[in-house]
Amino acid sequence: MKLEWIKSSYSTSSGPDCVEVATPDESHVFVRDSKNPTGPRLDLTSAAWSAFLPYAVEH
Template sequence: MSTAYSLPGAAWRKSSYSSNNGGNCVEVASGLPGVVPVRDSKDPQGPALSFTQAAWSAFLSEVKSGNFPA
């Protein structure tokens, strides 16, 4: 696991499904070839999970298919 400060050059963006009321907020970074870092936007200096592009794409595909019920 890495931390946000150990990912220089990462361009973080908040999920469009995250609200502004302090709820479940996820940020994903771009600009790092071959890796997709994900972090909790409420703790931007905290840990970030890093996934391969293939693993992240597979996860998003499953979410969009409804395979992870709320």
């Protein structure tokens, strides 16, 4: 399966925080470090991702 990765709007090309997400279907969200695209990634349920987002946006 080929994933379409989208860089976070909070990430910049020159900044240290480079997060990308991919949503292969309605029930999963993958998260990875854009500086290490072949490295590990998180596989989250959509519910877990939705619960996490309010905390991520606050900080």
